[in-house]
Amino acid sequence: MPRLALFALDLAAVSVLVFGLYFPRHRRRDLVVAYLGVNVGVLAVAGSLSSSTVGAGLGLGLFGVLSIIRLRSTELDQHEVAYYFSALALGILGPLSGGPIWLAPSLMGLVLVVMYLGDHPRLFQSYQRQVLVLDNAVIDRVALIAQLERILGARVHKATVERIDLVNETTVVEVRYSYSQKARLLESANR
Template sequence: MPRLILFTIDLCAVALLVFGLYFPRYRRRDLVVAYLGVNIGVLAVASALSSSDVGAGLGLGMALFGVLSIIRLRSTELDQHEVAYYFCALALGILGALGTTSAWLNGGLMALIVAVMFLADHRRLFRGYRHQVLVLDSAFTDRAALVSHLERLLRARVHTVFVQRLDLVNETTVVDVRYAVTEPESASEPASGSAAGLAAGAGVRR
């Protein structure tokens, strides 16, 4: 398979990843540009280095270092799933540029990446599970009482709760809570948990 065909497969795969999976689900236009830029940039650099005297490993190391620096020094907050899309766009570019092994294998790995992201980031997978950081207007020193209060507040089953800050003077508790709603169809909107928290005197921080 000529390298040009492998480039075409990469472009189709990243277009499907970005325009078929990420943007319809999250609607962040700025990251669309970032994912496409990372993919095309890595594709170009890795292709040039793979056909020169400079080792391909050095080029890939530089590409990985650049992407990690972008993620580490970012000016806007990224969720973990957005970081995963970053690395998928990077991996697609590397596979599209390096045809040193079986080109059909590279194409199959690209398809595998897109398929895994489609399944792992599907809205129906673990759709009842939520994660929020809550600021409670009471100081809870007893873990059982805290869990009971959170379950009443969120109307859900709390699986894990981490106390990030306990202020006994101002009587506030900041908690990181992972929970599962008992009725996913009626609590599918993330804002519902925020409304419940405000009504009960708690501020919700995303």
């Protein structure tokens, strides 16, 4: 497949990733620019390295350094990290001209399909995660779980206490929970 066609395919794939999957689902505008910039930057570097005598190992090392710097510069959720590495992968696959003609397009398609399915809003829609600040200091774990289930109206799967303040009578807890089918129907009916 001609290199320009692969570059165009990469741009189409990253557009689907960013404008078709990420932004409609998460609405974080600042990361749209980051994903596009990372993809095009990696595409440009990988394209120039693939036609030079510099080894691909050096190029991959540069991408690793780039990703470490980017991931340490701001706090990203895990799904945003997945989109970030998907944009990187698409940029690396863009200049991939060795091998069968179908390889790079198929791998790009695989990345997009996995991101579409893995981040689909209906997948695990009843499972939630929140950090709550309770207005009392709860030390007893059983009492904490009971209070959280009462407040949330859901089944608590995991509660991780982040801080207990005995002076101000507060508890900060990260909660992973799920609603039953009945609770989800009631919630959607109230909207």
